[in-house]
Amino acid sequence: MSGKDNIIIAKSAGFCPGVKRAIECVLELEAQGHKPIYTLGPLIHNKQVTDSLEAKGIKEIESLEEAKDKNGVLVIRAHGITPAFQKEIMDYGMKVVDATCLLVKKVHNVIEEYAKKGYDTVIVGDSKHAEVIGLMGYTQNKGIVVGSIEEAQHLPHFEKVNVVSQTTQKEATFLEIANIIKQKSKICNISNTICQPTKQRQTETTKCAKDADLVVVVGGHHSANTARLAKLCSDLCKNVIHVETSKDIEPQIIVNSKKIFITAGASTPISLVEEVANYIKTLKGEK
Ligand code: SF4
Secondary structure: OEEEOOEEEOOOOOOOHHHHHHHHHHHHHHHOOOOOEEEEOOOOOOHHHHHHHHHOOEEEEOOHHHOOOOOOEEEEOOOOOOHHHHHHHHOOOOEEEEOOOHHHHHHHHHHHHHHHOOOEEEEEOOOOOHHHHHHHOOOOOOEEEEOOHHHHHOOOOEEEEEEEEOOOOOHHHHHHHHHHHHHOEEEEEEOOOOOHHHHHHHHHHHHHHOOOOEEEEEOOOOOHHHHHHHHHHHOOOOOEEEEOOHHHOOHHHHHOOOOEEEEEOOOOOHHHHHHHHHHHHHHOOOO
16 A cells, blocks of 8 residues: 555556556557547546547447448457457458457456356356456357346256356455355356456455545446445445545545545546545645
8 A cells, every 4th residue: 555644545546457458559559540449338437538538539439330430440448349249340341459358358268168168157247247248258158147146046056167257346256156156066167257456456445445434436437347346345434435536525524534545446547546635635734
């Protein structure tokens, strides 16, 4: 941790390596003069960042048909996509740059390896999340998504099953669900595919949030990993606020709190964390 007095800023705050790589990738394409640059879905769930990318001519599209100018470049974002969609994109006739996070690709490989050996796949995660939709594409149509312990309890018996996780899941929940599935299965392989940056963020958050009077979670309101981080903090500290920028902060809550822990989701730029931290320090008379 870094910080002064009673304001602590998480070391793990800021872009995760996958998001950082995807952003650097589009900025490099832009610097090379490629135009237009299309990203399939938002590159990152942070409005401040997507607005600045849009200002540089980097366009977010929801479907392939929206990529009208075939002289442009299509960028696959860090979440990854299904092999079928990958093929469709390759056949579309445009330059494609794959910015799928290498740690997500590792999950694709684990799912594929076991699916080829006849295993069913259970993915612990959010069925609507783009990463999970992509992972399902590697299960050879023998995949199920489980979002909670209750859902896991209702799963059938499996002869052979491979249990994997969305990369940003809470580890304790994943392990509990995996154990329930193991009890129901003849052969069960548990692949803990929560990525290392997420594990580090969760470990640091768990350690610091329980000692804090207030936790400030910085990140987009539409970011699933930021929302999950805020939920993790709420289980450990009774005062948690989720803010996008310092404008969302009610000064009195800062004034009333002695020990403040500031953390952020994987899609939050460090500049926003610093902006929030500077505002809090100003309120505390530290600047
Ligand atoms: S959260 Fe982990 S797996 Fe997902 S993009 Fe970031 S580093 Fe990659």
